[in-house]
Amino acid sequence: MYLLGLSLLFLALKYFAIGPIAQWSWWWIAVPFALTAGWWAWADWSGYTKRKVVERENRRKQQRIQRDRARLGLKVDRKKP
Incomplete structure (x- = not known):
């Protein structure tokens, strides 16, 4: 859940153009979402x-x-x- 929270925080900061995260590429914003999906898949599989x-x-x-x-x-x- 922490990773999802971080993902949503990055998304909000990018969308509202706040701080240095506004300069990041959208790919960097998508990485925590992918890691979250990977974590959930592993947790269910294992x-x-x-x-x-x-x-x-x-x-x-x-x-x-x-x-x-x-x-x-x-x-x-x-x-x-």
Whole structure:
């Protein structure tokens, strides 16, 4: 997402002719967009995106279990490896 933000910032600066980026060729403005597309393609291909989603879901599940145990008055300080 940082790369996309940088891409959009460069695009805005070029479009509104602000600063030294206004003098850059449009090809240099397109490079971060291409890198962003490459990153997303790699993340989907390698399973990185799915792995992060599963990690987030597991973390939320554990938090929910701990919260419910605390509400029931059960011991919560046990940590799973």
